Amino acid sequence: MSVVRRTQVLKAVAGSLSQTIARRQIQALPARFAASARSFSSTTNAYNAAAADAPLKSNISTTSSALVSSTKDMIVNGHRVVAGAVVSRQPLILRDLTPFEQEYFNYQRNLERKNASPFASEFYFKKGSIAEKQWRQVDAERESAGLYGTLSPASAESSLGQDQDSDMTEEDRIAALEAKVVFNDRITEADRKKDMRSLERALARTLYLIVKKPRDQHAWQFPQGGVHVVENLQEAAGRELNEECGSNMDLWFVGRVPIGHYAYSHPKGTMTKSENPTPLKGSKVFFMKAHIFAGNVQIDNKEVVDYAWVTKDEMKSYVTPEYYEAVKDMLSDQ
Amino acid sequence: MASRSRQFAIQALNHGLLPKSPPIFRPLPAIQIRTKSTLTGIESKKKSPKITDTSRNETPSGHVLPQAPIYTTGLSRLREHYTTSIQEDIMVATYKHHHKKAKQYQDGVKIELKGNKHLKPAPRPSSSDGIPELVKIDVHCMMKEAITSKYNLLSGIMAIQSITGEMPEVIFAKKGVHNWKLRKGMPIGCRVTLKGEKMFQFLDKLVEVVLPKMKEWPGLPEGAGDGTGNIGMGFPPSALSLFPEIESNFDMYPRMTGFDITFNTTAYTNMDARLLMSGFNIPFQKSRKEVVAQIKEKPSGEASKV
Numbered sequence: 001m002s003v004v005r006r007t008q009v010l011k012a013v014a015g016s017l018s019q020t021i022a023r024r025q026i027q028a029l030p031a032r033f034a035a036s037a038r039s040f041s042s043t044t045n046a047y048n049a050a051a052a053d054a055p056l057k058s059n060i061s062t063t064s065s066a067l068v069s070s071t072k073d074m075i076v077n078g079h080r081v082v083a084g085a086v087v088s089r090q091p092l093i094l095r096d097l098t099p100f101e102q103e104y105f106n107y108q109r110n111l112e113r114k115n116a117s118p119f120a121s122e123f124y125f126k127k128g129s130i131a132e133k134q135w136r137q138v139d140a141e142r143e144s145a146g147l148y149g150t151l152s153p154a155s156a157e158s159s160l161g162q163d164q165d166s167d168m169t170e171e172d173r174i175a176a177l178e179a180k181v182v183f184n185d186r187i188t189e190a191d192r193k194k195d196m197r198s199l200e201r202a203l204a205r206t207l208y209l210i211v212k213k214p215r216d217q218h219a220w221q222f223p224q225g226g227v228h229v230v231e232n233l234q235e236a237a238g239r240e241l242n243e244e245c246g247s248n249m250d251l252w253f254v255g256r257v258p259i260g261h262y263a264y265s266h267p268k269g270t271m272t273k274s275e276n277p278t279p280l281k282g283s284k285v286f287f288m289k290a291h292i293f294a295g296n297v298q299i300d301n302k303e304v305v306d307y308a309w310v311t312k313d314e315m316k317s318y319v320t321p322e323y324y325e326a327v328k329d330m331l332s333d334q
Numbered sequence: 335m336a337s338r339s340r341q342f343a344i345q346a347l348n349h350g351l352l353p354k355s356p357p358i359f360r361p362l363p364a365i366q367i368r369t370k371s372t373l374t375g376i377e378s379k380k381k382s383p384k385i386t387d388t389s390r391n392e393t394p395s396g397h398v399l400p401q402a403p404i405y406t407t408g409l410s411r412l413r414e415h416y417t418t419s420i421q422e423d424i425m426v427a428t429y430k431h432h433h434k435k436a437k438q439y440q441d442g443v444k445i446e447l448k449g450n451k452h453l454k455p456a457p458r459p460s461s462s463d464g465i466p467e468l469v470k471i472d473v474h475c476m477m478k479e480a481i482t483s484k485y486n487l488l489s490g491i492m493a494i495q496s497i498t499g500e501m502p503e504v505i506f507a508k509k510g511v512h513n514w515k516l517r518k519g520m521p522i523g524c525r526v527t528l529k530g531e532k533m534f535q536f537l538d539k540l541v542e543v544v545l546p547k548m549k550e551w552p553g554l555p556e557g558a559g560d561g562t563g564n565i566g567m568g569f570p571p572s573a574l575s576l577f578p579e580i581e582s583n584f585d586m587y588p589r590m591t592g593f594d595i596t597f598n599t600t601a602y603t604n605m606d607a608r609l610l611m612s613g614f615n616i617p618f619q620k621s622r623k624e625v626v627a628q629i630k631e632k633p634s635g636e637a638s639k640v
Contacts, residue, residue: 011431090419091414094414095409104406105406105408108405109407111405123586124586255427259426332418334417
């Protein structure tokens with residue numbers, strides 16, 4: 001369901017890209033897994049100028065020989081091209097079951113156990129051996145603990161106490177206690193403290209990184225920054241993450257095509273640079289997908305003042321409605 | 335009456351809870367026949383008396399199911415991983431905006447391919463329907479010892495049953511091989527087809543327990559796959575003892591046997607199938623290009639550090 005929507009998003013993104021980028025260039029890109037911004041063809045003067053001196057790998061034909069510094073922002077059709085990074089932490093544990101699902105699985109487990117072929121205990125255990133005795137005991141315990149779905153948990157607990165066999169020695173009991181597996185809590189310390197900066201929170205959900213910029217409006221957003229003329233979207237997103245969130249993150253970018261797209265116009269009076277004779281119409285943000293495996297964000301309080309790892313639902317309360325509307329379809333519901 | 339209400343219950347649940355693709359799940363009464371002896375399995379199926387008891391493996395039309403039904407007794411770790419991570423990542427990683435249509439041939443035009451090639455399915459445009467999916471896993475073993483005595487096969491059957499949790503189906507020789515003294519119709523091997531939850535459990539075990547223990551195994555080759563989305567791998571007899579079920583009862587199996595595992599996916603190309611399987615953590619060797627690039631990069635990397 002969500003994947004269907006994501007396809008539509010991808011299509012929209014690619015459509016938007018091909019408006020700004022010459023078609024023949026991008027055609028060859030997905031095959032090489034490189035939607036590299038550096039293979040833009042000569043749609044703008046600014047880019048034409050940059051192409052000559054930049055250390056390019058791809059084949060670009062250009063006649064201009066003007067020198068442009070590599071840190072110049074890429075501008076296409078009056079829009080600044082911006083790369084955003086959607087850094088996600090995948091779910092670490094299985095999701096919670098609905099009561100209906102629980103009932104269903106319980107029912108299926110009963111059926112499976114009822115119809116299973118009998119366990120050939122005489123094949124695995126010699127008759128009268130200690131191993132056989134131990135196995136029978138474990139089987140009885142599992143049966144009474146409701147692991148086979150035959151009993152409700154409440155009655156299982158009460159019967160577990162009675163089930164301790166009288167022929168069980170004290171040593172056996174101690175060994176059983178030591179061998180008992182203790183499960184970790186599904187709700188962590190970070191959940192209880194509501195620590196939004198921790199990656200240990202909401203273990204069953206996908207978390208996304210959003211950062212807070214030092215301004216009043218539109219403060220919370222995905223980490224993003226302008227694409228330089230010599231780099232591709234993925235490089236730009238990686239560089240911006242490094243600048244804004246520090247290098248203490250083990251990241252992996254999934255693909256080199258953007259997963260989402262968001263265009264906005266600049267408020268009047270801002271973003272008009274003296275070096276840019278034509279005023280900018282706005283910015284186009286292309287979101288790149290990445291996974292985090294280890295580490296966390298380190299903020300320097302200059303570009304970014306705060307960060308949070310949020311689920312899709314929680315993001316609603318952080319970002320503006322129009323921003324949420326633009327990005328919601330590329331985020332996982334679970 | 336009981337059987338009818340059970341069927342209704344299962345069909346009513348078929349909204350998203352159950353595996354998506356029809357081949358994995360069959361909404362049928364969850365009852366099965368277990369044959370008493372493994373070797374006489376095929377024969378005894380014919381003889382099995384037709385009883386109208388509801389606890390028999392019959393559809394309303396009286397057709398006897400060849401395979402045990404699949405129970406979904408809980409959330410599968412790998413299936414959840416597939417739905418939450420792998421599906422999306424494959425979509426992003428393989429997305430192609432411009433789809434090149436396959437060449438259309440007129441009716442009656444014979445397509446001639448060079449060499450020993452076969453016709454491959456045309457690539458489809460990127461869509462959420464086209465994301466490859468794991469359909470089934472085949473575990474298969476062939477024992478040459480079964481030629482001298484068919485009872486030697488029992489060990490292999492027992493071992494395959496232990497590692498998969500399903501009763502294997504005996505395979506009889508399709509034709510005789512004179513040099514091996516194999517005659518047509520002799521039992522020569524066994525096979526299990528895993529689907530649904532059992533499939534994911536087996537894959538989980540393989541990836542987490544068995545493959546890491548295989549010493550000096552470099553991973554699947556970079557060109558793995560049969561060209562139509564299936565990936566096969568062979569295991570030596572020593573690998574069988576790495577399965578936890580066999581490891582603990584190693585002495586009970588008189589003969590270890592090598593076996594093959596085939597992953598059946600809905601992928602259209604080798605690349606897609608490998609992408610899917612590597613998403614499930616099946617290790618793959620680095621391609622020659624990557625290795626060369628790494629070697630080339632190394633000296634320059636060291637130089638820049640200095």
